[in-house]
Amino acid sequence: MAEEALENKMVIKNLSMFYGGFKAIEDVTFDVPARRITALIGPSGCGKSTLVRCLNRMNDLIDGVRVEGEVNLDGENIYQPGFDTIGLRRRVGMVFQRPNPFPKSIYENVAYGPRLVGIKEKGKLDFIVEDSLKKAALWNEVKNILRDSGQNLSGGQQQRLCIARVIAVQPEVILFDEPCSAIDPVATQLIEDLMADLKENYTMVIVTHNMQQAARVSDFTAFMLVQEQGEPGRLIEYGDTNTIFTNPTDERTERYITGRFG
């Protein structure tokens, strides 16, 4: 990677999250550099999905969730009182574990976000839909079947449709919550290639249980772990992906990446 001053898109400071009385993650601090891919890895239940959902306040939708600490987006704490969560989720989009296109046409799936901000003009919508599908590397496969239901596509295509749907709202950050866990290896490859292409314009965070995937796609890696049952998930180590995978500082990181547990 060329040496250049990295600008931090998001800065997470001493973040803890509680489900009612249960502390799910504790005191997590790390940076998300702009136009890079940051991977969150760790064994199941370590709080990595919970953490990524804190980054666009999706956890707000669950009753009894409380957050301490800061998540800064371009220097502004998204948890400050009165922060516009709807605007936040337009800036920080999300792709989920299971592809979840709406039961609408392919076209309408992609046009959904732009329509929300009041874009009604057909020409403009057509352009956004085509452009987003191209960026998601799906256009050639669906350009003749835009009226078909998005749910008739294959799993991998559906996931790329979901990525196109997010791109259509022109977010600054895209969060991926185990985006390939429900799709086959070939489709996984396509999505990883796609992420590499998107890096030019987007900041990305990917949660994955697949270490090879983290090593392949990410620039930075954060390793999370729950020490003992009932304890909160903590960030064990964070750094350059190469360093984490070849020369980790923490013994627990080394044991995890060499496959000795988890």
Added chain:
Amino acid sequence: MKAKRADRIATVVFWALGGITVAILAFIILEVLGRGLITALNPRFLFGKPNAMASGGGIFPMIVSTFYLVALTIMISLPIAIGAAIYMAEYARKSKVNSFIRFCLDSLATLPSIVFGLFGLALFVTAFRWSYCLMAGACTLAILNLPILLRSTEEAIKLVPDTYREASMCLGASRWTTIRQVVIPSALPGIITATILPIGRIVGESAAIIYTVGVFIRNVPTNPFDTAAPLAGYIWARQAEHGVPDWRAIVNGGAALLLIMVFIIYFLARYAGRKYQEKKLLGAGTR
């Protein structure tokens, strides 16, 4: 060997029980249609005016009354049911308010329909001075049907996967926009199916309407506040009073017609549900 035989017997028993259900339904349909189909399909009966004393009266105003009553009742009860179901399924999932509403609905659902009829008579017909009219019956039936309509609407809304809601919120939609743009359209076929059962009940209900809508008219009702005579109530009245010489033919013809109407409504509603889903799926603005 023993297990195999037991299995064989069980299969035969269950098949027979299933068969009995079908046979009962087939018997009723054949019996009703056999007695009344010829009368029911006679244009003079279908499109004629009923007579107060003489034979040969028709049933047209009663058919119109029935459809009118169904439409009014659904127009009144569906918005209430959808609104309340949205509240219960989307906003107050596990709250105390929710269980209280549910308790009230369950209580309401157990009341016999004649109680609703008398309530409608006391409130809409008498206290509101509406007199016997379609609107009084529609309001009564709307209350009568609310529990089942609300419950099935709520179930339809709950069946919409949470992943749709999450995806929508993540694209910067508010909760209300998500409900309007994603949840309701996805639940709509279910909601339409949910309205079918109550429609069948409205068409067939007599106890709740004989004291609120009326049982005899000569002219087609036009205004919601006109007195009317839905089929089921009219059949009941003819059977009870024997007011015309050919009352037996009218009752049989009316019953056959009622059956046919329920079938038509059922298939129309299913068709509409499927069409709507297709349209929603494909969306507008596609090239």
